[in-house]
Amino acid sequence: MSHVDILKLHTLKATPQRLCVLDVLKNYGHATLEDIEKQTKLKFPTLSLSTIYRNLNEMVKKGLLSELKLANKKEYYEITKENHAHLVCTKCGSIEDFLIDTNEIIKKAQMSTSNTILDATISFDVICKECLSRK
Ligand SMILES: [Zn+2]
Ligand SMILES: [Zn+2]
Structure with a gap:
């Protein structure tokens, strides 16, 4: 399934910023907010951290992304998959x-x-x- 379809499935508009975040997460597997900021800013230099954060939260709320909280580690984001x-x-x-x-x-x-x-x-x-x- 393409990232556009995945966003649609979660009733989210396929904005270039969201697609970029999904590309980053696909490459990284698990990425911190800093990883995502660094990579999305290569493509969208004017994008603010708060916008990135808001987009991430929206995708988490819709269940498209999951937050991963590991002990002694920063918070990571990943594309939601089966329990693991x-x-x-x-x-x-x-x-x-x-x-x-x-x-x-x-x-x-x-x-x-x-x-x-x-x-x-x-x-x-x-x-x-x-x-x-x-x-
Ligand atoms: Zn190792
Ligand atoms: Zn995982």
Whole structure:
């Protein structure tokens, strides 16, 4: 599906700025606000940070983008996909999607506590393949 179609599907107008943000996220996989600002400003030098932020928030609200809050890390944005966990390299900081059924993990956790689990960000500290081969 093209990014124009994805925006339409989420009842958002396909503005050049939004399309640019989606391109950046597609390339990065997971990008911080700073990453997105840097890359979109290459194409739209006059674009303000508040406009970028507003666009990101709108796309998060519509469910097109997800915010990723990892411990000790900046907030990342990614294009929403099926539930997944993350592999975070402790050496280079790279973030990789890890397709496991996080709902299943949350369900199991919920059975072990009387508290109500609202949400979970599941990540694993790893040494990535690149760092391992660089040794
Ligand atoms: Zn690494
Ligand atoms: Zn991800």
